[in-house]
Amino acid sequence: MSLEGKTxxxxxxxxxxxxxxxxxxxxxxxxxILNGFGDASAxxxxxxAFGGQVGHHPADVSDPxxxxxxxEYAEREFGxxxxxxxxxxxxxxxxxxxxxxxxxxxxxxxxxxxxxxxxRLALPGMRERGWGRIINIASVHGQVGSTGKAAYVAAKxxxxxxxxxxxxxxxxxxxxxxxICPGWVLTPLVQKQIDDRVSAGADPxxxxxxxxxxxxxxxxxxxxxxxxxxxxxxxxEAGSQVxxxxxxxxxxxxxx
Ligand code: NAD
Numbered sequence: 507m508s509l510e511g512k513t514x515x516x517x518x519x520x521x522x523x524x525x526x527x528x529x530x531x532x533x534x535x536x537x538x539i540l541n542g543f544g545d546a547s548a549x550x551x552x553x554x555a556f557g558g559q560v561g562h563h564p565a566d567v568s569d570p571x572x573x574x575x576x577x578e579y580a581e582r583e584f585g586x587x588x589x590x591x592x593x594x595x596x597x598x599x600x601x602x603x604x605x606x607x608x609x610x611x612x613x614x615x616x617x618x619x620x621x622x623x624x625x626r627l628a629l630p631g632m633r634e635r636g637w638g639r640i641i642n643i644a645s646v647h648g649q650v651g652s653t654g655k656a657a658y659v660a661a662k663x664x665x666x667x668x669x670x671x672x673x674x675x676x677x678x679x680x681x682x683x684x685x686i687c688p689g690w691v692l693t694p695l696v697q698k699q700i701d702d703r704v705s706a707g708a709d710p711x712x713x714x715x716x717x718x719x720x721x722x723x724x725x726x727x728x729x730x731x732x733x734x735x736x737x738x739x740x741x742x743e744a745g746s747q748v749x750x751x752x753x754x755x756x757x758x759x760x761x762x
Contacts, residue, residue: 507742509536513584515576517541517567517624518594520549522693523643526730527591527737532556534738537584541565541576542594559584567594567620568612577627586631589741592621592665593643597695599654599702610657617661618668625672629681638681639741642669643733646689646759648752652721666752673750682749684740689756690718692727724757 514531518524520542529552532538537559540549546562554560563579565572580587595617598609621642632638647655648662665685672683690696696717703713718725736755739745754760 507534507738509534509589509738509741511535512588512741513537513539513580513586514589514591515539515541515580515587515624515628516591516593517565517620519591520544520546520562522695523688523691523730523733524591524593525549525552527593527643527734528553529556530731530734530738531589531591531741532558532560534741536589539563539576539580539584539587541567567624568615570619570623573620573623574627577624577631580628581631586635587628588632588635588637589639589641590624590628590632591641591643591737592624594620595643595645595695597655597658597699599699600656601654602656605656613657614661614664617658618664621665621668625668625683629672629676632681633679636680638676638679640672640676640681640683641737641740642683642685644669644685644687644752646687646721646754646756648685648687649754649760669752670750677749680746682740682746684748684750685752686733686736686740687752687754687756687760688728688733689722689754689759690727691730691733693730718757722757722759723762726757728755728757 514536516528519528519540540562563576565576644665645662648666669685
């Protein structure tokens with residue numbers, strides 16, 4: 507499929523899943539706007555290698571004003587956002603009664619409120635141009651809970667609810683809105699949880715396998731490239747009647 511002439515904005519795409527999705531979109535011919543913290547030069551070079559226009563905006567998506575600046579940048583430099591992938595996300599693991607309040611607030615701001623702000627700011631342009639794709643990277647934790655993840659699970663359940671509403675509100679248009687629910691993907695976000703087990707005395711290889719064995723029946727990680735391919739399907743004509751869905755890609759996690 508070709509996404510030539512379309513512009514994709516992928517939040518949190520300087521590493522991990524977002525970068526994998528950005529690479530798939532660029533390979534399919536889309537212009538790509540990266541976002542995320544840290545030095546973006548390596549990600550820019552990797553995504554730019556496909557030959558299309560690529561940019562980076564450093565918005566902190568916990569701040570609605572910065573999301574607005576990023577969408578304005580997309581309109582000014584790229585002609586607007588046709589494909590919005592709300593991917594930026596953070597994690598913190600602690601029991602609910604000791605969960606740091608400031609962590610709760612930042613997880614809700616980045617993992618949930620930023621999705622709302624991105625959608626409300628990008629959707630008018632999509633409607634005006636008559637086509638759009640909104641893809642929210644939720645999680646299996648948008649559908650089931652796990653101990654220690656109160657804020658993350660609450661935010662991801664919220665993302666799936668928001669996805670359903672936007673899926674309905676855009677149902678009569680050529681704009682679709684869906685959520686993707688990955689199981690374990692080996693990214694810095696998950697590596698930190700493996701490192702915590704290693705700090706508590708586990709062997710690194712065993713810590714990794716134990717993490718998979720507890721939840722993911724395939725005992726294999728989902729890859730950012732596989733998520734990128736699913737995003738391309740949702741952007742395709744074949745995906746145009748997938749609306750308001752929460753699509754699992756989780757090695758069987760949610761089948762249990
Ligand atoms: P990651 O830590 O590798 O990448 C997160 C990205 O978000 C980075 O580019 C980071 O710079 C950016 N980011 C963080 N805070 C930001 C902010 N305030 N403003 C802008 N950018 C910010 O994480 P990942 O594992 O690639 O996770 C990406 C998404 O996938 C998240 O929404 C996460 O919840 C979801 N997810 C991950 C897994 C997994 O197993 N890794 C599973 C299910 C869902």
